[in-house]
Amino acid sequence: MIPLLKPANTLPGALHYYVAAELLKNLSIITSWPGGGMPDQQDLAILITLRFEHHALLHRGWELARGFALQCLATERDTPVVAAMHVPQVAGRKLKPHVHLIASSRRILGSNCADFVTDLLSADAKANAAKLWSDWCAAHA
8 A cells, every 4th residue: 555645624524545646647647747737837746765774674665655645745745645655675676665755746735735845846846846855854754
């Protein structure tokens, strides 16, 4: 199961499952639609990869990533986020274990879309996310 971490102000019940299903269903559209949008269209989702060292305990990395997603995305930015852990060593690869985060590019207030999460959609989005993650790990390691 892939958990959905949602903002505290979303409605209880099935809404968060609906949002997660919509994010996952539309992932193929997001990844296969370069330049196919309207002029000045914002991204549909925020994609962030959080990496861990090879020697790191997997459950510790997962909890760090889950806490980061809940606090920095769901709570502080009011955006639902899906987290999925990827452990390449299981398939014999030498890449580091990591967690993929897929978040709505728009804040969700109640059952409505609000403004865009601009700091994670700008030209500096990757650097901003890396700094947030670095600060989170330093504070919670």
